[in-house]
Amino acid sequence: MKTTYGLLIVSISMMGLRSATCQSAADLTQQVRAAEIAFAQTMADRDFDSFVSHIAHDAVFVSGEGALRGVAAIGTGWNRFFDGDIAPFSWKPDLVEVLDSGTLALSSGPVLAPEGQRIGTFNSIWRRGDDGWKVVFDKGCPPCDCE
Numbered sequence: 001m002k003t004t005y006g007l008l009i010v011s012i013s014m015m016g017l018r019s020a021t022c023q024s025a026a027d028l029t030q031q032v033r034a035a036e037i038a039f040a041q042t043m044a045d046r047d048f049d050s051f052v053s054h055i056a057h058d059a060v061f062v063s064g065e066g067a068l069r070g071v072a073a074i075g076t077g078w079n080r081f082f083d084g085d086i087a088p089f090s091w092k093p094d095l096v097e098v099l100d101s102g103t104l105a106l107s108s109g110p111v112l113a114p115e116g117q118r119i120g121t122f123n124s125i126w127r128r129g130d131d132g133w134k135v136v137f138d139k140g141c142p143p144c145d146c147e
Contacts, residue, residue, distance in 0.1 A: 032105040035133040056134035
């Protein structure tokens with residue numbers, strides 16, 4: 001009887017924990033969209049420290065020059081984009097999808113020149129952890145109709 005009672009208590013506790021931590025797909029999608037917008041805003045604000053705070057420690061950013069592995073290498077490679085008062089480009093998400101597990105997400109959208117014309121497309125994979133959503137993979141490419 002004690003074992004059955006104990007299992008019932010554990011089951012009820014787990015259901016409460018699950019309902020407290022479960023979020024709808026729409027909520028998770030909005031979280032990732034907001035994280036991507038905040039990430040892009042770091043470039044507009046010329047705030048390098050905030051930029052790297054959105055990147056996971058083990059992230060990989062891929063470009064024409066190859067892959068940058070880890071937040072330190074990514075920071076070193078991207079620091080040049082924060083020189084000067086005007087951002088060399090901007091981006092904004094137009095597609096955000098989150099796995100049903102709520103642990104990984106994709107964001108994608110246009111990369112824009114300072115004058116506003118589209119010069120590329122970004123694709124980022126986000127991972128949700130104890131410290132929120134962080135970019136784990138990023139790859140830009142020329143403008144495409146892949147959305």
